[in-house]
Amino acid sequence: MASVVHSANVTVTDQRCTDPVVLNLWHPIAAVLELEPGGEHRSRLLGAHLTYGITSVGDLWASADGQELPVIERYGYLWTSLGSPEGGDSLGIPFEIPEAHEPDRRNMNAGSFQVATSAPRAIENFLDMGHFPYVHTDLLGVEPHTEVADYQVDIHDGEIWATDCLFFQPVAAASATGGQISEYTYRVPHPFCVMLYKNVPTDPSRRDVIAIFVQAMTEETVRVHNFYSMVDETTSDNGLRRFQQVIFSQDKPILENQRPTKLPLDPRVETPIRADQSAIVYRRWLTELGLTYAVIPA
Amino acid sequence: MALTLYSYDLSVNCYKQRLLMSILGLDYETVLVDFFPGLEHKGEAFKAINPLGHIPVLIDRPDDGDGDDFVLRDAHAILVYLAAQYDESGQWYPTTNARLLGEVSQWMLFAEGTTNTASAARLHDNLGYDFNIDEVRAGAHRLFRVLDEHLWFREQEGQEWVCSASHPTIADLAIFPDVILSEEGGISRLDYPALRRWTDRVRRLDGFVLMPGIQPV
Missing domain, CATH: 1.20.1050.10 (Glutathione S-transferase Yfyf (Class Pi); Chain A, domain 2)
Incomplete structure (x- = not known):
């Protein structure tokens, strides 16, 4: 577990990030609705000590160790950067989620939870369907329906897309009334953000969006912002949040027990199986981006 | 009787009640409180139920509508009440020993x-x-x-x-x-x-x- 050590023995995980790829990204910090107007909130980002908030007139702000930072609001969250986020890198611009702008969508933060893991481990866990029957038993999966059918993984416009992901789910969402074969599409538009699109139980022509925006507090501690953009007229906000929070809490101990905590990018270090195709592509993609923070480079 | 528990899934204190009620085979209704991130337990509506603004809260309501609701807060107090009232074996809260x-x-x-x-x-x-x-x-x-x-x-x-x-x-x-x-x-x-x-x-x-x-x- 990472710790804050103010001495000569500063642990590697708590050092301020020097990786320009990560520094120049926008990073999610907090759900704007949860900020107290006029208040000052504290957190960590890439090893730096952050303060941030919203003024009494509604202006967002953030600073790191006394230095003012750029801020934007997207999807209900405050985002900031420790580098130059508009430096021409397409990854530097916060990605678009067109569905979230539809008028009948319910967008919300289902909860921001700290986890003792690295950001890329959290992303990989989200991409993995193989653990559903074992970790999310009777919700996202159930034995003996454990097979992960082959799916397609491609890189389009600098983002990873995994399509045709089919899996039997007893309770796929808060609004589900019985088991269904869910079809997922996964998308990784940012090294530390991942989302999935899944068919709406009550209207299969549309897709719910469930995302995690991961705030790398240090290399081995994160805060995971659970973003929901749902088509669901009946379930209360609280009911939707509850579903996601239960799922997330089931993942947490698994994530915290993975070793090494940082993600190894060398394909020979952890032996993948076919079902891990999206993880294989994700690790290769991070290597090609030249990302070195919170990973063990190949 | 009809039992209602004001509860949040990720709260250890609420889980203690769910655990005992499951072991005793008691039926109960759950009212989900948006503890996080909504902080519903700190809001005025919830404070009408528990002025201290914390969960869990148990309500035991007489079946025939006769008599007042019994409202109890604090995790360990609720365990005491549930065991003393509903555990026929007398082992979970042994009042005679x-x-x-x-x-x-x-x-x-x-x-x-x-x-x-x-x-x-x-x-x-x-x-x-x-x-x-x-x-x-x-x-x-x-x-x-x-x-x-x-x-x-x-x-x-x-x-x-x-x-x-x-x-x-x-x-x-x-x-x-x-x-x-x-x-x-x-x-x-x-x-x-x-x-x-x-x-x-x-x-x-x-x-x-x-x-x-x-x-x-």
């Missing part, structure tokens, strides 16, 4: 300590609550060491549970959640083997239910 009842009360107070240390560390690490993390972790280790030693001596006497009885009591259920989720607060149980064996025994109880974050044995 003064010494045993004293022990149950003693270990229920101990559970207040594990909640204020181990579970506080969990709130710090999971939700960013502002506790002195080194202090609460050290406090949890002090309590875990005492309990581990106590359970080890109990095992030497052929006994499996916290109090001096051949069966578990609500004291076991009051302490268990803080212990089993301690790693979420950065508190390892590696050095407490008797404590670990006891958590296995609790998880094998008839009617045991999981809460998110707890693994089956």
Whole structure:
């Protein structure tokens, strides 16, 4: 577990990030609705000590160790950067989620939870369907329906897309009334953000969006912002949040027990199986981006 | 009677009630409180139910609408009421055995300590609550060491549970959640083997239910 050590023995995980790829990204910090107007909130980002908030007139702000930072609001969250986020890198611009702008969508933060893991481990866990029957038993999966059918993984416009992901789910969402074969599409538009699109139980022509925006507090501690953009007229906000929070809490101990905590990018270090195709592509993609923070480079 | 529990899935204190009610086979309704991130328990509507602004709260409503609702707050008080009122075996809260009842009360107070240390560390690490993390972790280790030693001596006497009885009591259920989720607060149980064996025994109880974050044995 990472710790804050103010001495000569500063642990590697708590050092301020020097990786320009990560520094120049926008990073999610907090759900704007949860900020107290006029208040000052504290957190960590890439090893730096952050303060941030919203003024009494509604202006967002953030600073790191006394230095003012750029801020934007997207999807209900405050985002900031420790580098130059508009430096021409397409990854530097916060990605678009067109569905979230539809008028009948319910967008919300289902909860921001700290986890003792690295950001890329959290992303990989989200991409993995193989653990559903074992970790999310009777919700996202159930034995003996454990097979992960082959799916397609491609890189389009600098983002990873995994399509045709089919899996039997007893309770796929808060609004589900019985088991269904869910079809997922996964998308990784940012090294530390991942989302999935899944068919709406009550209207299969549309897709719910469930995302995690991961705030790398240090290399081995994160805060995971659970973003929901749902088509669901009946379930209360609280009911939707509850579903996601239960799922997330089931993942947490698994994530915290993975070793090494940082993600190894060398394909020979952890032996993948076919079902891990999206993880294989994700690790290769991070290597090609030249990302070195919170990973063990190949 | 009709029981209603104001509850949040990720709260250890609410889980204690769900665990006992499951073991006793009681039916109840749940009112979900948006504890996080909504802080509903701090809002005016909830404070009309519990002015202290915390969960869980139990309401026991007479069936025929005759008589007033019985409203009770505080996790350990609710365990006492549920066991005293609904446990026909009399084992979970043994009101007729003064010494045993004293022990149950003693270990229920101990559970207040594990909640204020181990579970506080969990709130710090999971939700960013502002506790002195080194202090609460050290406090949890002090309590875990005492309990581990106590359970080890109990095992030497052929006994499996916290109090001096051949069966578990609500004291076991009051302490268990803080212990089993301690790693979420950065508190390892590696050095407490008797404590670990006891958590296995609790998880094998008839009617045991999981809460998110707890693994089956």
